[in-house]
Amino acid sequence: KAGVTQTPRYLIKTRGQQVTLSCSPISGHRSVSWYQQTPGQGLQFLFEYFSETQRNKGNFPGRFSGRQFSNSRSEMNVSTLELGDSALYLCASSPDTSGYGYTFGSGTRLTVV
Amino acid sequence: GQNIDQPTEMTATEGAIVQINCTYQTSGFNGLFWYQQHAGEAPTFLSYNVLDGLEEKGRFSSFLSRSKGYSYLLLKELQMKDSASYLCAASNDYKLSFGAGTTVTVRA
Numbered sequence: 001k002a003g004v005t006q007t008p009r010y011l012i013k014t015r016g017q018q019v020t021l022s023c024s025p026i027s028g029h030r031s032v033s034w035y036q037q038t039p040g041q042g043l044q045f046l047f048e049y050f051s052e053t054q055r056n057k058g059n060f061p062g063r064f065s066g067r068q069f070s071n072s073r074s075e076m077n078v079s080t081l082e083l084g085d086s087a088l089y090l091c092a093s094s095p096d097t098s099g100y101g102y103t104f105g106s107g108t109r110l111t112v113v
Numbered sequence: 114g115q116n117i118d119q120p121t122e123m124t125a126t127e128g129a130i131v132q133i134n135c136t137y138q139t140s141g142f143n144g145l146f147w148y149q150q151h152a153g154e155a156p157t158f159l160s161y162n163v164l165d166g167l168e169e170k171g172r173f174s175s176f177l178s179r180s181k182g183y184s185y186l187l188l189k190e191l192q193m194k195d196s197a198s199y200l201c202a203a204s205n206d207y208k209l210s211f212g213a214g215t216t217v218t219v220r221a
Contacts, residue, residue, distance in 0.1 A: 031207070033207075033209075042213045042214060043202075044211075048207045058208070092209075099146070099163070102204075102209070104148075104155045104156050104157070107155050
């Protein structure tokens with residue numbers, strides 16, 4: 001059974017640009033969540049989607065957005081990149097809302113220069 | 114809001130036992146996760162406690178007390194490869210709220 005797949009693994013962008021990250025959940029998983037991990041702030045929740053609906057959103061500026069497609073794949077977008085957006089972006093998927101089977105992907109390492 | 118507290122660092126000797134405590138304060142609490150994360154890698158699932166009590170999985174055990182807002186992860190027969198960051202996370206409102214992580218260093 002394939003795990004959570006995130007692409008790309010590494011990305012370098014310039015301040016002011018925008019970026020789109022992709023996440024393919026484990027087959028059969030309908031919930032997809034996104035997290036940002038930085039050395040200073042640790043793991044911070046960005047948003048969660050279930051059946052194409054955003055059910056919760058963390059305390060991030062509107063530059064951070066996401067969506068989920070009918071096949072449960074998800075994308076997140078960051079516009080007008082800032083140096084502080086440099087982080088490891090992690091996607092996690094789970095079958096439902098129970099929490100069981102909550103699995104992280106390998107992440108996308110974004111560097112903003 | 115959520116408040117998840119765990120110690121910053123712990124050091125132990127190979128073959129020993131280490132217990133990592135986690136206290137949490139969160140509304141709408143569903144359950145408590147423990148993850149292991151090696152430097153530069155994604156978190157890997159260790160345990161998920163929903164009910165009070167101890168759950169054992171090989172060398173790793175996790176305990177939860179919902180009434181006390183307390184959990185611990187017990188690592189037995191420590192191996193060098195167990196050197197990593199251990200993350201405690203409370204589940205609520207379709208999200209996980211993480212502690213800052215406990216860096217465990219295993220010495221020979």
